[in-house]
Amino acid sequence: MEERIRKAIKEFLARAGAPDAAFVVERPSDSAHGDYATNAALAAAKALGKDPRSLADELARYLIDALGDSVASHVSVAGPGFVNITLAREAVAFAVAEAAAQGSEWGSDTAYAGKRVMIDYTDPNPFKEMHIGHLMSNVIGESLARLIENGGATVIRANYQGDVGPHVAKAIWGLRKLGVTEPSTAQELGEAYAAGSRAYDESPETKAEIDALNQEIYKGTDMALVEEWRKGRDVSLAAFEEIYKRLGTKFDYYFFESETAESGARIVRDGVSKGVFEESEGAVIYRGEKKGLHTLVFITSRGTPTYEAKDVGLAFLKEERAQFDRSLIVTAAEQVGHFKVLFAALEELAPVIAAKTAHVPHGFLRLTEGKMSSREGNVITAAGLVEDVTKKAGERSEDPLIAEQVAIGAIKYMVLRQAPGSDIIFDPEKSLSLDGDSGPYLQYALVRAKKILTYAANGESGTEVPKSPYAIERLIVHFPEVAIRATNELSPNILTTYLTELASEWNHFYATEQVLGSPEEAYKQRVARAFATTMTNGLTLLGIPAPERM
């Protein structure tokens, strides 16, 4: 619908002599203004040297003809020169009927058809516990994956996990210190890591010991050590897998630092002779200053590749394993500097890969008090958070499965409701809201609609049609374009905001209108079905589960 209006406006602007004027078509914040509004006349008036109001009048007249009165019942000019469009009764009814009939296809798009998009997210580190930062990456990454899939692309879900590096040496040292030979839980590993990390900072001798251990792990010649490493890694990965399952993520590729370290180091060393990298104080570095950035070490003076070199290796490995048109990496915003330098280096090494790769930063999940640090061992783990919220949701539901669905919904909503780049202030005491603006609010609205539909299966009575559309109908019409915008802007929060308004409007409808047994029963059932379809598809795109009852 929006697309049709946009096209008509473009035609008008082209005829008027301002084909390049940038304009928006939006849903007015006040529904009394209509279903769509555009600032096109305001935007083009200056370039054309015309009065905005009179240009708006011309545009309004043009749109009435172009759209026809079966689409737009009313086109008016308001304020400084906005053109407001009110959809015809039958156009709204048609869209609602479409939503009710299309099922899971409602809101899907073809803009990305034929494209292969790799999304790399979550990225926890074996030997450390998965904390709420990784949870945030997972929730956002999964939703982006679903949005892009909905846009028609083939999405390749990737997860890059740091199974070598100093943190591993610290954890293994810690396991030895604590006398754990057969670690069986992620928690044990987390404690071992915290112990190793503390010792590393406190004692220079231990630091040297752990550094040596780190070198040994890279070499991989000490078979007893390799066995310790393998055991710990397996325990970690199994624990991660359990969480992915609960969160609803299934990865296509797992990449490990143990497989990018060597190739990354080799590529970086080759890059020295090409003049991309240079040696300095025994280390191999990239001088970011030549592009207005800062210098980063890619290979340490001890010869081990850093995170940067491994990421170079990863970029090549991804290209080799899964050809893609676009590659997105979802991580915390603290890494933007790292990725800027990395991409600068990659541009020189492999411009094609660099051009199709982008970093999608997300904010932190910040605690209201105190700083979270896995080194200190005071992290909020992903599993712990899910468990706590599930317990809280369990107070309102006897079914543990539903309690978990509600908990996952509440957590995901908290993350997805706001712009992905900004931090989330998280108060573990107050925990998460299950009322008002929340995941359960959306889930509950859907449950209510589904309940009506199960009763309605018995048949319909009333066949009257209300004269004007309900507010909920006018909102349903916008779902496809909201999904597209959220996809194009990589911002699931756009969809979350819309779904919250949709749920609110449904609850209002539910409170004021009787569906079953009313004179308009057949019509209202269709509205309920259209709402349920829209909400179901919306929740699916966010990765929020839709319980059957609550």
Place this chain on the structure above:
RNA sequence: GCCCCGAUGGUGAAACGGAUAUCACAACAGUCUUCGGAACUGUAGGUCCAAGUUCGAUUCUUGGUCGGGGCACCA
């Protein structure tokens, strides 16, 4: 010191340069339980400061204040 990001009612958030700044929590006042109240209705309260650009600025520019992050061998 340099670089990046942010600042919106008491609290947490939304607003693709547009119309009377939206939503929830908390507060206060109601709905009364006929398709399930994790709901609905109403009241009160807000754009960090100062300039600038613009017909129009929460949004863009510059300066300041405050906060977060990054800046050579961690990831």
